[in-house]
Amino acid sequence: DAKTTQPNSMESNEEEPVHLPCNHSTISGTDYIHWYRQLPSQGPEYVIHGLTSNVNNRMASLAIAEDRKSSTLILHRATLRDAAVYYCILRDSRNTDKLIFGTGTRLQVFP
Amino acid sequence: NAGVMQNPRHLVRRRGQEARLRCSPMKGHSHVYWYRQLPEEGLKFMVYLQKENIIDESGMPKERFSAEFPKEGPSILRIQQVVRGDSAAYFCASSQKQGISTDTQYFGPGTRLTVL
Secondary structure (H helix, E strand, C coil), X not given: CCCCECCCEEXXXXXXXXXXEEECCCCCCCEEEEEEEECCCCCEEEXXXXXXXXEECCCCEEEECCCXXXXXXXXXXXXXXXXXXXXXXXXXXXXXXXXXXXXXXXEEEEC | CXXXXXXXXXXXXXXXXXXXXXXXXXXXXXXXXXXEECCCCCEEEEEEEECCEEEECCCCCCCCEEEECCCCCCEXXXXXXXXXXXXXXXXXXXXXXXXXXXXXXXXXCCXXXXXX
16 A cells, blocks of 8 residues: 655644645555544544545545645644544555554644 | 444453453444554554454454454454553444445444553
8 A cells, every 4th residue: 555644743723724734655546545533532533535636525625636646634624623643544446445544643723 | 323332442451361352333334344553653454354254354463363243243353361562442443335445434432451
């Protein structure tokens, strides 16, 4: 599975937008980009996924670069509840069983 | 619709004892995955099961660890003769179907195993 690179940590203030970057320069044409997050002392939860086009859902937006070598998870208005570790994961459409988690980005949100 | 359930939430064992971790998938889900998270580390895949079948156990330690997902009842992750290095959070996830790259895995709250 292709590797992803994320900053170790980021900070934000409440009510402000947050842009969480992810680099995946070796992504293949069959890889989907998935984002999960893990709140403190909880299991991971699915956030969003995409292939080529930008995606929006009730939790976040996913902006995918035209060459697909990077993507950005966008939280439009951060809340204290968004403080978590965010994982950017590539899933090969030909091999879709396990998720391979990196170290993720720890997001701190300040009131 | 209840989510993925895991029990116990916390488990304490002494070295050499056995640990049994249970996972009940979401209703309608027949695919179960187990992951382990060591302190201050990311999650590592252990095993993927369907009902009565182990599909991928490439992440399971070769000794002392086993997993099953019987036709009836929860999936069980069993650790025999636990050692201190087994202390970790063990997460179970379930999904509806495999073979689709958009298939979401839903995670349980985890079982935190402490080996004394």
